[in-house]
Every structure is written in structure tokens, then in C-alpha cells.
Amino acid sequence: MTQPVALLCSPRPEGVSDTLARLFAEGAAKAGADIRLVPLRDYPVAPCIGCGACAEPPHMCILARATGTGAQDQAEELFDLLAAAPLVLLASPIYFYALPARFKALIDRGQRFWAARAHTRKARAALPRPPIKPVLVGLVAGRPRGNQLFSGSLLTLKYFLAPLDAGIRETRLLRGLEKPADIYRRPTVRNDLIAWGHDWGRRLAAQPVDANP
Structure with missing residues (x-):
């Protein structure tokens, strides 16, 4: 079975969103599921240059297939990881x-x-609709207030995931957390993240491909 993946999207190792993912993975492990933690910061990703080359078949990015430039790019490796995983957790700070x-x-x-x-x-349109991969989203912010604090990022993620035949199944949106110790000062938050992982670990153990509730 392909491993479920937690994509750690913070540029800072062992920050608050990394801690969120690790607590989730801890809970999943207690249910018998092994979550692969993948730090995005370890993968070079060249920014899109808006060239439009991918608009034509085979719809590949010139940055992924460019050679001889000396630049590294592993965006396609990340897309392959996300496509193969039966479950994805996206853990990210909000800046x-x-x-x-x-x-x-x-x-x-x-x-x-x-x-x-x-x-x-x-x-x-003439084919059966493919199953939608479940994606979990954990977003953390140091800012304690703001009605729209997470709204823009959730909308971005919704449309990012749509062409990957994936969709947001559940979220944890945490605010007022500046450092990992802040999570441990809130036992309710810490315990909820572990329980969240345990719940999905149990689902994965029961239905390793679909992970439907």
C-alpha cells in the first residue's frame, strides 16, 4: 500500500505547522497507519513563469523538462507523491x-x-467521474483574530486540488499559535490533533485505498 503523506509546507523546520503534522502522525500511528512526513522545504520548486507552454499537449511544464540550466526542480516529484498517496494532509502556516x-x-x-x-x-464528461482523494488541511496562524484569516488560503487550496481529483475533506484552523510550545500549552488542541490522526489512521487501516468516512 502507498503511504499517506503529510506535506509540511512551512519554510521553518519544527515550527507550529510541523508540530501539527507530527501530532496527527502520532495519532495515526496509534491506529496502525504510518504517515510519511514530506518537508516541502527540502524540494526545490521553480516558480511558474507564465509562459503558457503547458496549454498545449502533452501539458508538461518546461521547467520540469528543462536541461542544462544547472537549476533543480522537483515539483513533478511532489505531484507524483500527492497522486499516489491514499490520503494527504497539508500542514501550513499563514503569512x-x-x-x-x-x-x-x-x-x-x-x-x-x-x-x-x-x-x-x-x-x-463521457467518462465515469473518478473518486475524489481525501485531503486534510491544517492551517496555523500567529494572529489571534481575523474573520477572513483562513478564507483566501482555503479557496486557493480548493481550486489547486480540483484538477488533481482531490478535495478538502476536513480542516483544523488554529490561530494564536506563535511557537510549538503554544500547542502544548493548550491540551485540548494537542489532544484533538492526536485524535484527528487516530481517527484517520483507523479509517486507513479499514479502507486503505478510499479512506471514506
Whole structure:
């Protein structure tokens, strides 16, 4: 079975969103599920240059297939990981009401999937709809207030995931957390994250492919 994946989207190791993912993984492990923690910061991702090359078949990004430039790019490796995982957790901080730069760079590189979907829209309409991969989203912010603190990021993630045949199933939206110790000062939050992981670990153990509730 392919491992479920937690994508750690913070540029800072062992920050609050990393801690969220680790507590989730701890709970999942208690239910017998092994979550692979994948730090996005370890994967070079070149930002989209808006060239439009992916609009035409085979809808590949020139940044992924460019050679001889000396630059590294592992966006496609990340997309392959997300596609293969039966469950994905996206754990990210919020900066200025938005997602961190490298995570946004990966999202922008998803344009090629939108292009492919648009090109095959009529053909896809005649086919059975593929199952929607469950994606969990954990967002953390140091700011304690703000009615729209997470709204823009959730909308971005919704449309990023759509052409990947994935969708947001559940969220944890935490505010007022500046450092990992802040989570441990809130036992209710800590215990909820472990229980969240345990619940999904149990589902994975029972239904390793679909993970439906």
C-alpha cells in the first residue's frame, strides 16, 4: 500500500505547522497507519513563469523538462507523491493571510493540470467521474483574530486540488499559535490533533485505498 503523506509546507523546520503534522502522525500511528512526513522545504520548486507552454499537449511544464540550466526542480516529484498517496494532509502556516511562498510556487505549477483538464473536458464528461482523494488541511496562524484569516488560503487550496481529483475533506484552523510550545500549552488542541490522526489512521487501516468516512 502507498503511504499517506503529510506535506509540511512551512519554510521553518519544527515550527507550529510541523508540530501539527507530527501530532496527527502520532495519532495515526496509534491506529496502525504510518504517515510519511514530506518537508516541502527540502524540494526545490521553480516558480511558474507564465509562459503558457503547458496549454498545449502533452501539458508538461518546461521547467520540469528543462536541461542544462544547472537549476533543480522537483515539483513533478511532489505531484507524483500527492497522486499516489491514499490520503494527504497539508500542514501550513499563514503569512499575511496567505500561504508561504514555496507552497504557492507549487500551487502555481499546478496550472498544467488545469490546462490538461480544459483540453479534455468533453472527453472526460463521457467518462465515469473518478473518486475524489481525501485531503486534510491544517492551517496555523500567529494572529489571534481575523474573520477572513483562513478564507483566501482555503479557496486557493480548493481550486489547486480540483484538477488533481482531490478535495478538502476536513480542516483544523488554529490561530494564536506563535511557537510549538503554544500547542502544548493548550491540551485540548494537542489532544484533538492526536485524535484527528487516530481517527484517520483507523479509517486507513479499514479502507486503505478510499479512506471514506
